[in-house]
Amino acid sequence: MQTTTDSRALVLLVITFVVSFCSFAYEFVYSELLTVMYGGTVTQYVITVGLYFFSLGVGSALSDDLSADLPSNFFRTEVYLAAVAPAGFMLIVLLNSITIPAWVPYGLIWVLARLPVIVVGFLSGFELPLLTRMVDAVDADSIADKRSPFAALFDRLFALGRWCLSGLWHTGTAEPRSGLSIVLAMDYIGGLAGAVIYARVLYPRLGLVPTIFVLALLNAATALVFAIRFGTQRSDSHAHPSLPSSSFTSVRHESRVLLVVCLLLTAGYAGAVVQHERLDHQITALYLEQQYESEYPNQAMDIEITHQETTKYQHLVRYQRTWTGAGSNPYFTGTTEQCLRLGMAVQLCDSWADSYHNGLVDVPMSLYEHAPETEVLVIGGGDWIAIDHLKAYNVSVDQVDIDPQFMQHTKRTPFFRAHHDDAYTYSRLNTTVADGYSHLQQTNRTYDLILLDIPGATDDDLLKLYSKEFFQQLRTHLEADGVVGAWAYSSYAYPQHHKAYVNTVRAAGFSQWLPYYAFEDIDTDGKTERIERFHLLAPGNRPPLNSDRTAYVRQYSERYETVRWRSVPRYSGVRVNSIFHPNYDIIIDT
Known part of the structure; x- marks a missing residue:
């Protein structure tokens, strides 16, 4: 009986770890x-964590x-979680994939999008109390039986913990360990493992969509293991009446349905x-295609x-867009x-990749x-296109980018190679x-020039x-x-x-700026369009643009001859964005 009881305790603690x-x-x-x-x-x-713990408490x-x-x-709770968690995930995706009528209150959408968090937290709240009572039911014999290797291991661990506590607290004599303390310990360890493995393995290597199904599979498999281990008649069932005395399939009809x-x-x-x-490609592509198409009038x-790829730092999406609207593109x-x-922010398109980097580099x-003595620092630029433009000027370039996976991807992909011409070999x-x-x-x-x-x-x-x-920091490195x-x-x-951005750069010591646009006729209709907005920042006076030094500025000289350095303005009542006192107005909604 000791071995059976001990193995039951071990299974329950392993299950505690998994569900946590x-x-x-x-x-x-x-x-x-x-x-x-x-x-x-x-x-x-913050909102998700708050709702989760509130729901956990209610459960x-x-x-x-x-x-x-x-x-x-407990078996039912795990089955419900396995079913609800992925369904809630897909509900949030659906809410952002369909066109919601304007008359639907935003508050209702806000609540619906967070309902899965509440339901999963509520169901998870059942798990620990149920497991604690079951561990208490089997734990007495396990602790009493000092010959059990499992119980002996825990005795040694708890003895070490008691010795550590005795230096700062009043500790009593060794007593049988409560199921609550054991289950809580495994719960916290499981929570730590969930956080670390999610951050280091599941999200960066699989992405969100596969991860939700991995977790649901663990819940469903845990329910099956529990049913197999505790759902069969056992000779010691009368000693522990809180444990099942028959299989799950014979308790009542609905249990058989749940098992199926x-x-x-x-x-x-x-x-x-x-x-x-x-699966990840199909679900993500369906959502993203709908989102991107909705950005154009009449979804034209x-x-x-x-292609999709998730690196440690970002989710990159390459896509093809085809004009289907009436009239010229x-x-x-x-x-x-x-x-x-x-992510959701467009970074590059074939039609304006060159003109964007004309504005960033050539202006x-x-x-x-244009000589090696000119020192340039590029922060970012993992697509290598800015480097290709700088290479034409024979300057010395330091580049700093945080994402090596993205940089390797852009090295070998034809889409990027068509624009950077293997500039990483410069x-x-x-x-x-x-x-x-x-x-x-x-x-x-x-550096003479720092490009962001x-x-x-x-x-x-x-x-x-x-x-x-x-x-x-940028100013001190100029x-x-x-x-x-x-x-x-x-x-x-x-x-x-x-306003938040301008006040921030001004507070950092940049007193002068030169705002300008990049230009190009991207649709070949004979008219020059503004492509992208740029600015140069300096802590003091600087000379005007020199059209003799770059072919691009010379090409659009009539556009740039009126561009002048000016004082960086200051907006009253707008807070500076600081690391320790962030101004969230500086974040834009894509």
Whole structure:
């Protein structure tokens, strides 16, 4: 009987670890999904964690009402979780994939999008109290039997813990360990494992869609293991009346139905995990294509996702857009071209890749000599296109980019190679894989020109690259005549971002700026269009653009001859964005 009791305790503790792992990981999956859908990393994570723990508390408080049949109720809880968690994930995706009528209140959509968090938290609240009572039911014999290796191991661990506590607290004599303390310990360990494995393995290697099915599979498999281990008649069942005295399939009719459902869910999720790459591509592509098409009036653009990849730092999507609207295409020449997005923000399209980098590189290069003595720092630029433009001027380039996986991808992919011409082989290029902010703190080098080829301020992760402290670092790494060049959001489309950004760079010590656009006739209709907004930043006076130094500025000389340096304005009542006191107005909603 000792071996049976001891093995039951071990199984229950392993189950505690697994369900805690899943419960914490679900919380992170929902937090990240809501961030992707609605933006604001801190906001979404804080609200999700708060709702999760609130629901967890409600479930725990109501768990006493499930004491009539502990094993059966625990089995049901795991089956319900396995079914609800992926369904809730797909509900959030659906809410952001369909056109919702304007008369539907936003508050209702907000609640619906967070309902899965509440339901999963509520169901997870049942797990620990049920497991605690079952561990208490089998734990007495396990602790009493000192010959049990399992019990002896725990005795030694707890003895060590008691010795450590005795230095700071009053500790009593060794007594039988309560089921609550054992289950809580395994719960916390499982939660830590869920957080670490989600952050280091599941999300970066699989992505959100496969991860939700991996976790649901674990819940369903746990329910099956529990049914097999505790659902069969055992000779010692009378010693522990709280444990099942017969199989789950014979307790009552609905339990047999749930067992079949559990088997089907397990098989279905196992198939989904085996085919996770195909599943991820299909679900994500369906959502993204709908989102991208909705950005064009009357959905006059057909979108087809051609490649997706999740790195440690970002989700990259390459897609093909095809003009299907009436009349001529105002976006690019022809009917079809390829584009790139990082997250939800568009980064590059065939039609304007060159003109964008003309604005980022060729305009500021009109201020400097085209020689190796001109030192340029590029922060970002993992697609190598800015490097290709700089290579034409024979300058010395240091590049710092945080994402080596993205950089390797762009090296070998034809879409990027058509634009960067293998610029990563440039002999005067020194590339460092590092966070740009941290890199500036660790070097004393100064530069004539610093170019920011970084993503827009679309989430909290990028806040520090738009902070006063970051721009102060940039200023200290400039030569006496140095400038910083960057692209900028339109002040008309994003006025709050613009005001927060301008006040931030001013507070960092940049007193002068030179706003300008890049130009090109991207749809070959004979008219030159504004492509992208840029600005140069300097801590003092600088000379005007010199059209004799770059062919691009010379080509559009009539556009640039009126561009002048001016004082950086200051907006009253708008707070500076700082690392320790962030201004979330600087984040834009894509």
